[in-house]
Amino acid sequence: MTVSRPRVTIAAIAQAAGVSVPTVSRVLNGRTDVSPQTRELIERLLREHDYRPRNSRHPGRAKLVDLVFDDLDSPWALELIRGVEDVTHAAGVGTVVSQVHRRSTATRQWLQNLRSRASDGVIFVTSDVAEPVHTELHRLKVPVLIIDPAGGAAADVPTIGATNWSGGRTATDHLLELGHRRIGFVAGPRQLLCSRARLDGYRAALEAAGVRVDEALIRTGDFRYETGFAAAQHLLDLADPPTAIFASSDLMALGVYEAARRRGLRVPDHLSVIGFDDLPESQWASPPLTTVRQPLAEMGALAARTVLRLSRGETIETPRLELVTKLMVRESTAPLFAEAGRQPAE
Structure with missing residues (x-):
């Protein structure tokens, strides 16, 4: 007979991390007012305990984030994916990774797939969002963010880059x-x-x-x-x-x-x-x-936290963020x- 594991609660994660329940909740909600060390500890515990939020918490959300590359054939792409998945996994959200190769046919196919399954947000990497794509995502009410935009992003599209x-x-x-x-x-x-x-x-x-x-x-x-x-x-x-x-x-x-x-x-x-x-x-x-x-992984993590906040209707502090190089x-x-x-x- 298979014995199911008891569901891990936010309170249990908070106790293991030595923090308050609201602090764990802020991490789950992608809030930025948590220190990097505390956030890393909580996200690690969430992964280790396979924490999954109750489905009823956000009944209208798809619980998927799209991460779209022009090209996946690079080790830096893996670093970005790792950063995104650290956050989405802890939040109980799946990550869909796609590659469009700047081809219009691939982009159209991706959009068609998106319409059929819905998404909580889309993160584009080193590209611009073509106007038809931007218009369609706006119609679908899907938040959009760009990592390392190719050119000047639209005013209502937040971006994340490095110095x-x-x-x-x-x-x-x-x-x-x-x-x-x-x-x-x-x-x-x-x-x-x-x-x-x-x-x-x-x-x-x-x-x-x-x-x-x-x-x-x-x-x-x-x-x-x-x-x-x-x-x-x-x-x-x-x-x-x-x-x-x-x-x-x-x-x-x-x-x-x-x-x-x-x-x-x-x-x-x-x-x-x-x-x-x-x-x-x-x-x-x-x-x-x-x-x-x-900080590629950190850029990916920040992008994931930002689109999850946008998917909940929250307002972000600034639409243009640059992380420090060293x-x-x-x-x-x-x-x-x-x-x-x-x-x-x-």
């Missing part, structure tokens, strides 16, 4: 402080706001240091390994190649590693390299990659040494 400009500036400043002056930059897709902001941060750091921005040192990729490799090949083939390369994604930075290896250049002895994202792979690289950390200095950057075959700039 990309300051991340680009900080990474470039780090290389300048190490004595580098020939600093290559591998940009992401130009249509994305985050890509343009990182490039602008790179330019701002050089200009503030009195270093001329050499357009020959700037190449464009698409955040993938292959384009980082191709861009680095071009940069290292220059008559006066860079002594350091800042790639605006970790995957492109790993492509730079491979281009350097094929030329017999050691990182960082002959070439310093910086990435952007701080994916788990960056710590496993050889040497471990210096990179700019953008430079993670590891072993792929080093001072510009003469014995490495490079002469420091005067």
Whole structure:
């Protein structure tokens, strides 16, 4: 005979966490007035005890959140999914992950699926919401949020991003402080706001240091390994190649590693390299990659909490949020040494 487990209550979770019942309720409702440490503890206990709220609590809700990507073929997508699911699971809400590849047919199919099952909210990643889609979601009364919007989002669509400009500036400043002056930059897709902001941060750091921005040192990729490799090949083939390369994604930075290896250049002895994202792979690289950390899982979690609040008719404090980036200095950057075959700039 199967014995069903007793249902875990909010009071039991509160007791286990050493907090009040209202504090657990605030976490379940996606409220922001809970400290990150307390929120993490409560969400972990909710997952461990498989807490599920009573179905009668929000009888009109679908208990599903849609997470829509243009492209899922990237480790950073997994980090965002992890952040979203940490919150939705704790709230007893399912997550539907979709990939539309910027194709109109895929978008139409996704919308058709959404109409048939309903949704508490939609989170788009690195894209813009086309006007027909925005209009239809508004008609269906489905809240919408964008993570890293491609362009300027509609005024009524909240967005979540990272401090990309300051991340680009900080990474470039780090290389300048190490004595580098020939600093290559591998940009992401130009249509994305985050890509343009990182490039602008790179330019701002050089200009503030009195270093001329050499357009020959700037190449464009698409955040993938292959384009980082191709861009680095071009940069290292220059008559006066860079002594350091800042790639605006970790995957492109790993492509730079491979281009350097094929030329017999050691990182960082002959070439310093910086990435952007701080994916788990960056710590496993050889040497471990210096990179700019953008809090991807935290961005996903905040997005999920926000759309759940919107689905309940709550008002959010601000429609535009940016989470702080941080430079993670590891072993792929080093001072510009003469014995490495490079002469420091005067």
